[in-house]
Amino acid sequence: DIQMTQSPSSLSASVGDRVAITCRASQNIATYLNWYQQKPGKAPKLLIYIASSLQRGVPSRFSGSGSGTDFTLTISSLQPEDIATYYCQQSYIIPITFGQGTRLEIK
Amino acid sequence: EAQLVESGGGLVQPGGSLRLSCATAGFTFSSFWMNWVRQIPGKGLEWVANINQDESEKNYVDSVEGRFAISRDNAKNSLYLQMNSLRAEDTAVYYCAGGYSRRSWFEPWGQGTLVTVSS
Numbered sequence: 001d002i003q004m005t006q007s008p009s010s011l012s013a014s015v016g017d018r019v020a021i022t023c024r025a026s027q028n029i030a031t032y033l034n035w036y037q038q039k040p041g042k043a044p045k046l047l048i049y050i051a052s053s054l055q056r057g058v059p060s061r062f063s064g065s066g067s068g069t070d071f072t073l074t075i076s077s078l079q080p081e082d083i084a085t086y087y088c089q090q091s092y093i094i095p096i097t098f099g100q101g102t103r104l105e106i107k
Numbered sequence: 108e109a110q111l112v113e114s115g116g117g118l119v120q121p122g123g124s125l126r127l128s129c130a131t132a133g134f135t136f137s138s139f140w141m142n143w144v145r146q147i148p149g150k151g152l153e154w155v156a157n158i159n160q161d162e163s164e165k166n167y168v169d170s171v172e173g174r175f176a177i178s179r180d181n182a183k184n185s186l187y188l189q190m191n192s193l194r195a196e197d198t199a200v201y202y203c204a205g206g207y208s209r210r211s212w213f214e215p216w217g218q219g220t221l222v223t224v225s226s
Contacts, residue, residue, distance in 0.1 A: 034212040049212035
């Protein structure tokens, strides 16, 4: 199975800060990497697919980059509504696997 | 707008069975791969199973292989998960989610249904 490791596990930042969350795959997954945002009591919401494509309706302050084994989700200017847990997911090989999540808080 | 509504969750004893349903509308269900994803309350996401458009391919995470069965009814725009021999560690919120292909991202998602396995 491909292991997905996110860092950090939690992050505290101020409104307006640039925030980066990294995700490392245990083997090459090309660009089959997706990012989700989940707020408490809600289903995950797709933010970024195929590593860097912004899902329709998602604010442009969110961006994704990377290929192979190392990926990054960046929020260019943190907003209060971005408080959530973020997950990366590899869809390259079955079983599909997720990272453990990064909890983002406002400082 | 796509809508997915899971049902069938509840409290079941260890060793028992439960059948989850996911009713969909607002997108071409028969063209999508479909997935089940679960989440232990307060924990991370775990992919459980997926199925292709004509049911010719089904995949499972090892921990449910042989106990769970995924199926679909394209005429009813519905997805199912038959869960047998349930264990305490199967306790979770179960989400259904669509995908464009075997290697696709997951979108759209349902709101989830809680399964609790306890005596």
